[in-house]
Amino acid sequence: MDVKSAFNNVSRGHLVGRMMELGVESDLVRWTKSFVSSRTVRLVLNGQEGGDHEVDAGIPQGSPVSPILFTVYISGLFGYVEERVPGVKAPSFVGDVAWTTEGQTEDGISETLEQGSRVGRSKGGHV
Numbered sequence: 001m002d003v004k005s006a007f008n009n010v011s012r013g014h015l016v017g018r019m020m021e022l023g024v025e026s027d028l029v030r031w032t033k034s035f036v037s038s039r040t041v042r043l044v045l046n047g048q049e050g051g052d053h054e055v056d057a058g059i060p061q062g063s064p065v066s067p068i069l070f071t072v073y074i075s076g077l078f079g080y081v082e083e084r085v086p087g088v089k090a091p092s093f094v095g096d097v098a099w100t101t102e103g104q105t106e107d108g109i110s111e112t113l114e115q116g117s118r119v120g121r122s123k124g125g126h127v
Contacts, residue, residue, distance in 0.1 A: 006070055008058040012036050015059070015073045022072065032069060035060075081120045088116040 015036065019029045036059050040052040059066045059073075071092070078090040087101045099116035103109040 007061050007066055010036070010059045010070060010073050011057060015069060018072055018076060022075070024072075035065070036069075077120060077123055080123050081116050084119050085112060085116045087112060090116075090120075 012033065016029060016033050019032060039055040039058075039060065041055050042052050043050045059069050074092070078092070081090060081099070082088055087103070089100045091098050091100065099113050099120070101109055101112045101116070103112060
């Protein structure tokens with residue numbers, strides 16, 4: 001399951017809320033909130049610079065902390081799927097989640113993995 005535009009679509013509110021749910025230290029939560037707030041982007045086309053535009057979602061790409069924050073952000077997805085589809089596990093790397101399972105037949109394994117993927121997609125942006 002590929003999480004489209006992973007870093008660009010992170011909701012600040014959900015990220016901060018998820019960190020609090022996980023019991024992350026309040027200083028780190030405040031730092032993260034600051035890190036993902038008051039961000040701007042400036043486009044350059046054919047050498048012409050545009051003005052600054054506020055970015056109200058996402059986490060900065062290129063920062064070493066961004067993959068960690070994204071993993072925290074989607075961490076609720078793993079338990080959600082694993083609770084609803086017995087036998088499914090979800091190893092992941094940044095925006096790619098791989099559902100894994102074991103079984104007796106290829107058809108049974110395929111059906112379980114498809115169910116895990118459907119449940120994950122149904123959770124959508126509310127991970």
